[in-house]
Amino acid sequence: MPTNRAPNRLLDEFARVMTDAAGTAQGMRREVETLFRTQGERLLNQMDLVQREEFEAVREMAMKARMENEALKKRLADLEAKMGGGSGAGV
Numbered sequence: 001m002p003t004n005r006a007p008n009r010l011l012d013e014f015a016r017v018m019t020d021a022a023g024t025a026q027g028m029r030r031e032v033e034t035l036f037r038t039q040g041e042r043l044l045n046q047m048d049l050v051q052r053e054e055f056e057a058v059r060e061m062a063m064k065a066r067m068e069n070e071a072l073k074k075r076l077a078d079l080e081a082k083m084g085g086g087s088g089a090g091v
Helices: 002-046 052-087
Strands: none
Touching: none
């Protein structure tokens, strides 16, 4: 029977070592992920990128300005047509 215990003990030790190695690997994985996330955030901050909310606000302002510009162009064209049509001969 002593010979039977030795292989079981060896397998138990091997299982313990593998479990410890898996735990260590998971810890290293978490550390690497944290490092990459931190470096990525630092890189994005250095690139001076605009946040999505700010971009959308400026986009809406630009669209509103374009619509107002088109309305003013039409109004100006209408006024020019009235002035040009009332004077008869052009310059």
